[in-house]
Amino acid sequence: MSLNPRQSGIYVAFALIVALFAVLTDGALLQPQNISNIVVQNSYILILAIGMILIIIAGHIDLSAGSVVAATGAVSAVLMVNMDLPWPLAVLITLLVGAAIGAFQGYWIAYFGIPAFIVTLAGMLVFRAVTLTVLGNQGIGPFPDAVRTLANGFTPGFLGNVGLGPLGGADIVTLLLGLAAVAVAATTQWRARSARIGYDQAVDPLPVFVLKIAVPAIVMMFVIVQLARFRNLPYVLILLAALVVGYTLLTNRAVFGRHIYAIGGNKQAATLSGVKVKSVTFWIFVNMGVLAAIAGVIFAGRLNQAGPTAGINFELDAIAAAFIGGAAVQGGVGKVVGAITGGLIMAVINNGMSLIGAPSERVMLVKGLVLLAAVAYDIWTKRRAAGATT
Template identity: 60%
Template sequence: MTKTVPPQEGQTPPNADFTPTPAGQSGSGSMRELLRSNLRTSGIYVAFVAIVALFAFLTDGTLLSAGNITNLVLQYSYILVLAIGMVIVIIAGHIDLSVGSVVALTGAVSAVLVIQQGWPWWGGALAAIAVGLAVGAWHGFWVAYVGIPAFIVTLAGMLLFRGLTLQVLDNVSLSPFPAEYREVASGFLNGLLGGYGYDAFTLLIGGVAVAGYAISGWRSRAARVRYGQPVESLALFIAKVIAVGVVVMAFAWQLANARGLPIVLIILGVLAIAYGLITKNTVFGRQVYAIGGNLSAATLSGVKVRAVNFWIFVNMGFLSAVAGIIYSSRSNGAQPAAGEMFELDAIAAAFIGGAAVTGGVGTVVGAMVGGLIMAVMSNGMSLLGVDQSIQSVVKGLVLLLAVAFDVYNKRRAGASR
């Protein structure tokens, strides 16, 4: 006698006929689901463009000037690096409150070795990364293998590593770094393709980035078509690629007419591409989403939850060290108070960029856009002479609204089932 097992929710019965929905011919319900699933991501891009347009108008175009755009990249790059790691932590359902202290500690270690001990600049950078990996392993052990909530572990880490920073620096600032170290955050690639009155190499890199985006988007769209999933119309896809291309090339043009391509932007671009691929196209990335989406189901599916959680925090320690190197290079020294409130900026970037407070949702690109929104608001308000206290109020309200939007979407989705 054969026992019939009812299909689980969201699964197709084994002997049921299944006909994939033709691309571009989805029913109204499928298209509604497509629009609803993309609302968070699309909304953040629209919000970013609107905020840039608003501050560009209020500052009479100063926000989008070549010099100011270059300064935006240099001043907020370390927050974007932290946001990449933080969004992965949040997707898995955790939080990390210690990254600001780790930025300070890794910068302090690098400064002591390079400035006081005479190490080469790259030796100090490698030592900082080693410290960041050790810190990440420390957090990962307590969270993954002991079972203490990440909030408590990293709160303790915030205090512990801030104290260690004071010990390493003996409560005094150290400066200056050698010129090679300062190039990490303040250097530029300029004139590599000859003199044209602008930096042609920067424009070339911008064109390559646009081409990469178009190819990646086309492959993703083709994959969805093969599996019968709803996709946007071809005209809409082309319009989106053109819009992104115009924005990227305008950005590249401004950089090309300033000081060229910042080295830190190359570092940031490599990290964004690498982690975008890791989260989307690797087993580890899918396991991170599975743990944050449904821990019990992930465990029953054979995901090694402890190992994944451990490496999530090791990765966060690594990226905190990278941010520490960039920040100390940018400030040309190490200070005991370095990195204060950086964790809040990184968390805000992840949530504004579409990460869910309950885990399982978020993207690297979204987190970076969220960080750019915070950067543009801070820079725009500074150009307008807005008091620092008012800036904090505005950023706090934006964060609150972003989380409220996430909660609203979840309630709406639950009510429609």
């Protein structure tokens, strides 16, 4: 059985944390409405985590993400509320503004050679100042119904509900989408296993392989059933799922994704191999700006206003999600699904401790210790692997 402790440990930890808080909250954590709340309330952090994991894999960091969320949210509010532009056009302009912010920072990092830590630290201050200037140090709202629906709404029940016995009714479309997602995931893994066998590569025994598919499938269907029992699929979950699939394909299958790993693994070797290091670095920061703009629109839409304090500490949560999810401090290691899992761990800790009435200082203490433990575990497994090869 092939088991990479650095990659699989995070999923085991996630399962244990969920089980712990399920017990501590007498099952309230896993209730349909609460699961839906966890997804909706943390969607913008998970979106930021996707962009952050790419930057960390490449060996950089972004401290400005929260300020960019605030700035782009402020721009969207001015466009939609003050200027009364149609919301699709306003969102498009906001995404372009996010891309421009990412390009501005990416230029100084990639082509001028200033460390990302310094550039984005400056950006954190600059774009917070931009936010205050754009908003006039006051909130702007309310947002159009379509934007609020994207941030807080749920898909309608197109085919009605189906009875699930003691569980009550559940939306048919949501259940069908869940089954389709499980089938696609299982088929993809089966094809990958068949390809490895074709190349005479080592694979897990069939019972182990089936177990690796069955356990995530059961967990996924449990979550889908709970969402279907509450108010169907949140729109932000559909958006997040599309982003996860797209960026997973980018990192695993696309040349650009391989170049990101190459740069983080060994920048000099990547340069000698013909990787356009400056260009790749530039574009991952442009991508971060776009994702921060998406998060900015969703966060502002959820609150129904853009405020001057929006996005504070969002970058820290996104960075923590990436490192808890298995990213290496030195770069070159990490997965999009791992970053999402890390973000969900933070979300479950926040939600679970809130349900049991824990004070905010205790929540911060636990989150800090979890982050420290995740990085320590990464370093320990790396040293262990290095010792085994010597």
